[in-house]
Amino acid sequence: MSVGVLTLGILALAGAGFVLGRKRALSSVSGDPRNLHSLPGYHGQSVALFTAIPALLVMLIWLLLQPLFLEQRIATLLTPADIPDGSSQALVMSDVHRVAAGLDALAAKDGLSEQDIDLLRADLSDIRSRLAGVGVAVGDAIKPGVLTAAKAYRLQSATGRLVMGALALLLAVTGFGWSMRRITPEFRARNVFERFVVALLIGASMVAVLTTLGILLSLVFETRHFFQLYPARDFFFSLTWNPQFRGGSDLGIIPLLWGTLYVSFIALLVAVPLGLMAAIYLAEYAGKKTRTLAKPLIEVLAGIPTIVYGLFALITVGPALRDWFAQPLGLGSSASSVMTAGLVMGVMLIPFVSSLSDDIINAVPQSMRDGSYGLGATKSETVKQVILPAALPGIVGAVLLAASRAIGETMIVVMGAGAAARLDLNPFEAMTTVTVKIVSQLTGDTEFASPETLVAFALGLTLFVLTLGLNVLALYVVRKYREQYE
Amino acid sequence: MNDMTLTEKPVNASDIKITARNVQVYYGTTHAIKDVDVDIPDRTVTAFIGPSGCGKSTFLRCLNRMNDTISICRVTGNIALDGQDIYDKRVDPVQLRAKVGMVFQKPNPFPKSIYDNVAYGPKIHGMTRSRAELDEVVEGCLRRAALWNEVKDRLHAPGTGLSGGQQQRLCIARAIATSPEVLLMDEPCSALDPIATAQVEELIDELRSQFSVVIVTHSMQQAARVSQRTAFFHLGNLVEYGETGHIFTNPSDPRTESYITGRIG
Known part of the structure; x- marks a missing residue:
């Protein structure tokens, strides 16, 4: 049967x-x-x-x-x-x-x-x-x-x-x-059904938890496998990333991690101020009509596939930056650069920051604003001294969420920042990130059991730990400052 | 219950602080305040009483132009502070609100330290020149709000950690820190327990020596206890306005009498 x-x-x-x-x-x-x-x-x-x-x-x-x-x-x-x-x-x-x-x-x-x-x-x-x-x-x-x-x-x-x-x-x-x-x-069939509902709900939440655990375990096992083939010390501390098809590769994570953090940093430098200011405008200053029109428009940015952003970086932003900034300043002649990827990724992250911050600013009780206006404060004084401090935990959460996105982003970096692993301060140089290398190591023609392929899992685990750390930090910040609310 | 003491309260209504003439307030198409004329004397506690929705809070918020923050609200008529029309184009509502302070129904301390809550007004208006002077202002205001002894050891603890009554006194301290001339209070005791209420009422009575206090209250006993003059609002009209003792013992309008005796409202 x-x-x-x-x-x-x-x-x-x-x-x-x-x-x-x-x-x-x-x-x-x-x-x-x-x-x-x-x-x-x-x-x-x-x-x-x-x-x-x-x-x-x-x-x-x-x-x-x-x-x-x-x-x-x-x-x-x-x-x-x-x-x-x-x-x-x-x-x-x-x-x-x-x-x-x-x-x-x-x-x-x-x-x-x-x-x-x-x-x-x-x-x-x-x-x-x-x-x-x-x-x-x-x-x-x-x-x-x-x-x-x-x-x-x-x-x-x-x-x-x-x-x-x-x-x-x-x-x-x-x-x-x-x-x-x-x-x-x-x-008491009613109570039996109630227990069933509880079990069902617990089961549903367990699916997410167990999946995370499963992903983590698979990463951990493959990473252990990798470290049996390649010394962990070299992986974490070597300053070169140079995989070879025939073995004898240098698989140091530092250049990749540097690229990831550099690109994310530039992206956040763009996204956080712009997103936050957009959120403040929408929440505090914009009239109802502007708000209902502008908010969805900003959120459209979040719906654009990252590959399209990548195209924009490759075709428009990259060459423009090279011709107008990098070459005149003598900083490089590469169209793909950390700056290109960072700027475009920053634009992509604006709606994340602005939309979340907007909701959080709106959640600050009206009584706070009244209290401040009642003392003769202007709008911007109220925003700066009362609303932003009250909304800070949520805003930090939004920023860290955006940071997690930036660290995990792949497509924009592939097309905007290039694929050369490099340790450099010059933002107009091509660099690459952890995510890009995971893709290129796993989709190459190398044998699956080789360290050149397995390194992808170690990279993935590092990324996982990094974003997990950011999320824990976000939770900590939110918890610590939440009590001041109310 | 304590009606006997009412008439003994002194009314030093020598000079008029705020005059309102022919004030109309509209929320969209709703006519919320109709033809209100009122003279609020200096160094006196004036109580606005009336059933819910009668417009007393709305009128109170006209006095420091807090209604400006509500986009659909429209105010016409003339309201003058010391003879100066506060709805005149040359008057900056932000400056006005420093002169006409406000305490709200629910204690709303900022999510900052006790010290910073009180220092907020003086800081934004640049009223002090040095840190020491600011410290002095903060201490003075906390003392006048009868809160100093309770918080002097934890000035840098968050203001939101205080009890409800303490929070409300902190809000009063915050309001008087900008040295206002008039203090508007919108049901300041409605979220407080009886002990905290008694403390705040005592405070209001002391503040009368420095400010003109206008208080909106739902509690007729409270109006009788703290105010020297009482205005009774009903359905957007100012029905009766006069000395508190007079309003409570010998109201001239039948609506006032029904409200006070509990038949409407």
């Missing part, structure tokens, strides 16, 4: 459970719902939940764990002779999967019975061409060991499915019967 049909069956049973549970609850009080602790609908829901949830949960976990478990068992069937030179167990295992899928196709299209499949011999018949006949391409001639493994894989996964289906059905029926039996007028 396929997973889809099984799921539908369980859901149908749950649906029936709802209707029957509701009916049973009503009939238990001879049709007068006032004598029930919970409304009949809650009784129905509790039956439906106890029918569907445990069964579906078991199915889900089983489906996730079965491949892992099978993989290990089948891998032990393979002998070293089955793994050719220059290949790896993982590659052979993927062959096993393909062959198993091919056998499934044979059974479906050619009507091969299970006995026939069991009798197939790799050394006697040309299985490869038969598989090709049903649309499954396998690279080499299939070795006997691989075929045996594939057969075992098929059988065991079929058994696994069967057991899973039986277990899920059993759970559904048991849950159905048990929850039907416990329906009495006193049964």
Whole structure:
């Protein structure tokens, strides 16, 4: 029985459970719902939940764990002779999967019975061409060991499915019967449903947390792998970034980190004053009409894809900066420069700063403004001395959020700042950032297990830690100053 | 209850501080204040009483042009402070508000230290020349607001950390720090408990020796306790205005009498 049909069956049973549970609850009080602790609908829901949830949960976990478990068992069937030179167990295992899928196709299209499949011999018949006949391409001639493994894989996964289906059905029926039996007028189905809602909400929030954890763990594992191949000291303290295809690369993070921070710094230098002043204008000075018109217009900037900003940097800003500033000042002749990327990224960040700050400034209670105006302060005095200090925690939060964005930004840097890793103070030189190098290291032609590729994970982890640090700092600042509000 | 003491309060209404003639206020199309004429004497506590929405707060906010900050609000008529029309084009509302201070219904200390709260006005108006002079002004204002003894050891703690009554006295100290001539108070005790209310009322009575105080209140007992003159507003009209004792014991308008005896409002 396929997973889809099984799921539908369980859901149908749950649906029936709802209707029957509701009916049973009503009939238990001879049709007068006032004598029930919970409304009949809650009784129905509790039956439906106890029918569907445990069964579906078991199915889900089983489906996730079965491949892992099978993989290990089948891998032990393979002998070293089955793994050719220059290949790896993982590659052979993927062959096993393909062959198993091919056998499934044979059974479906050619009507091969299970006995026939069991009798197939790799050394006697040309299985490869038969598989090709049903649309499954396998690279080499299939070795006997691989075929045996594939057969075992098929059988065991079929058994696994069967057991899973039986277990899920059993759970559904048991849950159905048990929850039907416990329906009495006193049964607190309402509270049961409440607990289910809590569990659902906790589950939803766990998804985000677990995903973060998963991302972090995958980064950590690959990074550890990288540090086994490349010394951590060189990674953190070497001043050169010079990856080579044939090994012997210098993979120092410092030039990249410098580029990242330099570009982000310039971007924030543009975005924070402009964004903040725009926010103050919108929140304190602009009339209602201007505000309803200007705010969405500024926020349009946030909706422009970063690649478009990148184009703008590459085609317009870069050459303009080179022709009007860098060359006349003798500071360089490169169109891609830290300045280009920083300025364009700064424009991109304006709406982040302005929109958040605007909301925060608006959240400062009107009584603060009244108090200040009542003492004879002008608008700008009020803004500078009362509103901005009151809104400071939120504004700092907005700025740090923008900083996180700047540090993580890739596209604008690729197109605006170039790809040369360099430690330099001159803002008109081409430099590059951590994110750009992650892209170029992972999309190159180098072998995946080499330090040149794995360095991307170490870079990613560094970036993660950096932005995490910024977020923690933001939280700290907001907490520390929040009490002064109210 | 303490009606007996009312008539004994001295009224030194020698000179008039604020004169209002034919004042009309509109919020959009709503006519909020109609034909109000009033003379507010110097060094006196004048109370505005009346049911909610009768316009007493609106009229109070006309006296220091706080209504200017509300875009749909329009004021016509003549309001003069010491004979000078405050709605004249040559009058800067910002300067006016330094002369006519205001204390609000809910204590609204700035998210700054106690010291900076009081020093705010003197600083923005450049009223002191040295730090020592500013210290003196701050101490003086806190003393006059009867708060000095409670906060002298923590002048640099945030003003928002004080209790409600202390916060309101801090706001009063902040308002008198700009040396205003008139102090407007918009229901200054409505967010306070009875003890804090008593302290603020006592303070108001002391402030009378230096300023002309105008207080809006919902509590008729409070009006009777602190004010020498009372104005009764109803539906945007000034119904009756006179000595507090007179208004409370012998109102001439039937609406005043019904309000005071609790039949309207």
